Amino acid sequence: MKTVNYKLIELFFLFVLIPISFTINYLPILKLSIGVLGFVYVLYVLFKVEKIQFKIRKDIHWKDFWRTTFLKFLVIAIVTTLFVWFTDNDSFFNVVLHKPIKWLLILFFYAAFSVYPQELLYRTFYFKRYKNLFKNERLFIFINAILFSLAHLFFKNSIVIAITFIGGLLFAITYNKTKSTFLVSIEHALYGCWLFTVGMGSMLGFPT
Template structure:
């Protein structure tokens, strides 16, 4: 029961509360994400049943990277074409109109956003709730859902749909590789592409 309460509070109540009070807490979202990521990492490291190698498991990295790129290249091309045809005003908006913001985002996004997210929603979630969700597929499905839910903070359905798709992909990759670094790299590739192709405006908080 304790783990269920913890999961509901951390992965359901907290994201909904942040989305509700987003204008009041917008400036603290990245520090909050980092703090939760550090707390989850501390819990994992204190758990003797957690296999720490998952935090630095690089075995077969380039094999997994090739698999990632085989999926990324065709689907990224398709998504770029969709953005160009449906939202041409957004296509390559950041690289062309705000190059400094774009470059800064590509540099800091993997560190301040991707790494904490993967520790929280993949490494922590899959291990922490194994006892109450013994089915790996159940953990995969629920982690996918809450990963999309936390993006409710951006106030648009595009961010949530992209995050649900990404969450499903990253969760599957984590189950397949048992490697946090592999999933971090895949997440960073997709996220950087999203910001580049023109969908970055859906993943920032609009001023009130």
């Protein structure tokens, strides 16, 4: 019981209190310090407490993954293309057409240094650490999506919250099915890079 209570407090502190605090106006260096310390704590728990090993599984069903991911990507691409075209036509593929080098650099740094840490925290750590607290798997995944969208609350944009909630659902379902941080990171990077490419970068915090 004490372990359960501790994990609930930990979940609330890491996934609710800290993200909400980032919406408050205080020193950026303090926010950065809190974020770094929190992530270091997560890594410590993953390695030392949960004894997790990071390696690419050999039994990955690549064909199933790419088929499913492509279908989801196709839907996302159509919806977001129409959205940008009708709501912000000036941004439509603006960066890739006019700043291709910057576009490539941002895609690289985003995929390498943003996506993977997010997936370590919101999928690998969350699933390993808290799954035994929930009897209902669907509720567990739904809460993961809510917490993932909460992490983007500092953008103070309802569209971003909706997008990240949907993304959180997709990523949580993928991770729950594959148990692979590597695969869910590929999916996350693919969708995120597309959103930046199509013209939604500024909304989602990408430098444009």
